[in-house]
Amino acid sequence: MMDLFDTPGEELPASDAPRPLADRLRPRLLADVIGQRQILGPEAPLTVMLKANALGSIIFWGPPGVGKTTIARLLAEETDLKFVQISAIFSGVPELRKVFQAAQNRRDNGQGTLLFVDEIHRFNKAQQDSFLPLMEDGTLVLVGATTENPSFELNAAVLSRAQVLVLERLSADELELLVQRAETEAGRVLPLEAGARRAVLEMADGDGRSLLNLIEQILAWDLQSPIDQRTLSTRLMRRAAVYDKSGDSHYNLISALHKSIRGSDPDAALYWFARMVQGGED
Incomplete structure (x- = not known):
């Protein structure tokens, strides 16, 4: 409800309007x-x-x-x-x-x-x-x-x-709690096998809103039985990795790369290097 001093744009959505x-x-x-x-x-x-x-x-x-x-x-x-x-x-x-x-x-x-x-x-x-x-x-x-x-x-x-x-990205356990809330709201379990369910959490990359958008798409599918990870990957696109060439993500990934090299962890170093190259790094 608006008060006397509300400005345009502050109205709440109508209660019967479609809500994501x-x-x-x-x-x-x-x-x-x-x-x-x-x-x-x-x-x-x-x-x-x-x-x-x-x-x-x-x-x-x-x-x-x-x-x-x-x-x-x-x-x-x-x-x-x-x-x-x-x-x-x-x-x-x-x-x-x-x-x-x-x-x-x-x-x-x-x-x-x-x-x-x-x-x-x-x-x-x-x-x-x-x-x-x-x-x-x-x-x-x-x-x-x-x-x-x-x-x-x-x-x-x-x-x-x-x-x-x-504020930090949501962990896998926290994202799973969000999935469970969504299932309660929808009144049914997501039609996903265990591997596909884990894949959805990975696709969200710690972003709760992104996860709920993915769940909304899955709930709209007319499925007769749970689908596996491979089928899921053909229906949903993986969320683009967050990266920028001069902002926080750039320096965070460079720092992770440097620490991996100093810690003699070649697998981690290659991962962070690949993330940067895939994100458009020179």
């Missing part, structure tokens, strides 16, 4: 979030903040599909803040002004705002600086999400007022 599996399985409580125990565990940063009723501005740094948006939304619910989401890709100065004014109006009426900014690193320096006054006076709690290293992509002034929390 990833949206239907979105956790309703922080305790339901799969993975990310390093920030959500009993003594982890977010848990400590919430217990002390002192949620501050945060930058979530991590790969796609690991729960950045979901955790931000749940933080707003836990703290009774109005959740507002914008994307740095589509938002400019006029949109920011409207969001800021709405947040100030809410504050005047006794309600706080949690502003979630997806791809926050895409905002330029002036746009990032515009958040500072509202962060300092408590008009809003900023939660930014980025797949890039915040130390390189965000202003020092923003970083000094926010805590950077690192």
Whole structure:
């Protein structure tokens, strides 16, 4: 439901609208979030903040599909803040002004705002600086999400007022829990043999949203019996390996290659080398 100070684009989807599996399985409580125990565990940063009723501005740094948006939304619910989401890709100065004014109006009426900014690193320096006054006076709690290293992509002034929390790719066991939730939601078991089931987890490459998209495709198939890994590979394409030629993935893979060579592990060295070449490395 919208309040008096909502801006266009904040409406919730109609309850009878078609919803992807990833949206239907979105956790309703922080305790339901799969993975990310390093920030959500009993003594982890977010848990400590919430217990002390002192949620501050945060930058979530991590790969796609690991729960950045979901955790931000749940933080707003836990703290009774109005959740507002914008994307740095589509938002400019006029949109920011409207969001800021709405947040100030809410504050005047006794309600706080949690502003979630997806791809926050895409905002330029002036746009990032515009958040500072509202962060300092408590008009809003900023939660930014980025797949890039915040130390390189965000202003020092923003970083000094926010805590950077690192989110990790989901492990195979965590992805399996997600599969089980999807099967419960669907009311049936995925028609996959054991090898094919493991292959689906590998295809997701630690990305929960990607896994749920794969599951949604599989559930749509009209199968009379479980299929094996070979049949699965003809029906689904493996997710492209994440790689960039100058960003975090580039340096992470180079580091892994160097460590494998120094550790005298030829198999690992060849694997990381192949990953880089396949990703387009010179």
